[in-house]
Amino acid sequence: MSNETPYLMVGLPKGSLEESTLALFAKAGFPVAKSSRSYRPSFDDPALDGRFVRAQEIARYVEHGFFDLGLTGHDWVVENNADVHEVGDLVYSRASNVQSRWVICVPEASPVKTVADLQGKRIATELVETTRRFLAKHGVSADVEFSWGATEVKVPDLADAIVDLTETGSSIKANKLRIIDTILTTNTKLIANKKSWADPRKRAKIEAIAMLLQAALNAATLVGLKFNLPKAALDAVSRQLPALRNPTISPLSSPDWIAVETIIDHKLVREIIPVLKAAKAEGIVEYPLNKVVY
Numbered sequence: 001m002s003n004e005t006p007y008l009m010v011g012l013p014k015g016s017l018e019e020s021t022l023a024l025f026a027k028a029g030f031p032v033a034k035s036s037r038s039y040r041p042s043f044d045d046p047a048l049d050g051r052f053v054r055a056q057e058i059a060r061y062v063e064h065g066f067f068d069l070g071l072t073g074h075d076w077v078v079e080n081n082a083d084v085h086e087v088g089d090l091v092y093s094r095a096s097n098v099q100s101r102w103v104i105c106v107p108e109a110s111p112v113k114t115v116a117d118l119q120g121k122r123i124a125t126e127l128v129e130t131t132r133r134f135l136a137k138h139g140v141s142a143d144v145e146f147s148w149g150a151t152e153v154k155v156p157d158l159a160d161a162i163v164d165l166t167e168t169g170s171s172i173k174a175n176k177l178r179i180i181d182t183i184l185t186t187n188t189k190l191i192a193n194k195k196s197w198a199d200p201r202k203r204a205k206i207e208a209i210a211m212l213l214q215a216a217l218n219a220a221t222l223v224g225l226k227f228n229l230p231k232a233a234l235d236a237v238s239r240q241l242p243a244l245r246n247p248t249i250s251p252l253s254s255p256d257w258i259a260v261e262t263i264i265d266h267k268l269v270r271e272i273i274p275v276l277k278a279a280k281a282e283g284i285v286e287y288p289l290n291k292v293v294y
Helices: 018-028 055-064 074-079 128-137 170-174 194-198 200-221 231-240 266-278
Strands: 008-014 048-054 069-073 085-090 100-107 122-125 143-146 161-166 177-186 188-192 222-230 248-251 257-265 282-288
Touching: 008 018, 008 055, 008 200, 018 200, 048 055, 055 069, 055 074, 055 188, 069 074, 074 128, 074 177, 074 188, 085 194, 085 200, 122 128, 128 143, 128 177, 161 170, 161 177, 170 177, 188 194, 188 200, 194 200, 200 222, 222 231, 222 266, 231 257, 231 266, 257 266, 266 282
Parallel strands: 008 048, 008 069, 122 143, 122 161
Antiparallel strands: 069 188, 085 188, 100 161, 100 177, 222 257, 222 282, 248 257
């Protein structure tokens, strides 16, 4: 066991992003243990310590130096107007690996059609300051109030409009709401305290963590594929399967056969394997990937 003292404090999001973040860290090679009642994660890397905090607060704590780095949404960096170094994008969420949007919504039957129509209206949202800045940019004055949750149920009785987060828009449609504009597109970001980023030792560790987290995300939609193929069939297979670009090709003991290995999008496997079998490929193996570093 290492006797190294932790020198990097990490802010991990508590709440909806928690489980997906822990899964990402584990896949990146940084498994985190936690108990149900503890806000202090246990890292197997002796250089790391940290806390679980709501994503809405992490950017402030990173800016103020309590955390050297943290994971939070771009939306909360903007909302807090936090002065932090953005190390990189990590496009993942509770449900998917796509960007989300903060959108202005009104009931389907509302007469509100554009942002200008919100003049003098009441708007409920968690993203209060960002919403106010957006309205001010459009010359609109409205009453923007903080929503503690279940924002979509507050129209039309408690508010004229809401600003809420969506990935697919399905919840908005299910609640009979209509989107009139997008305020902000967001995804998870790895952010660092500016003094920590200027420290060579801390920066090197932060960059290593960022690379491995991104490598784990890169691998999420990819698989490895390897097979043995008659050498004479390689050109024909390559023409039919452009996804097999730049494969690794190795000779086998038989001069008429080669071993091929490549990385492809997992959705293409169902199309590729029948073609390979038709080309007399043998020993076809598909395998999962943990990390892909570009």
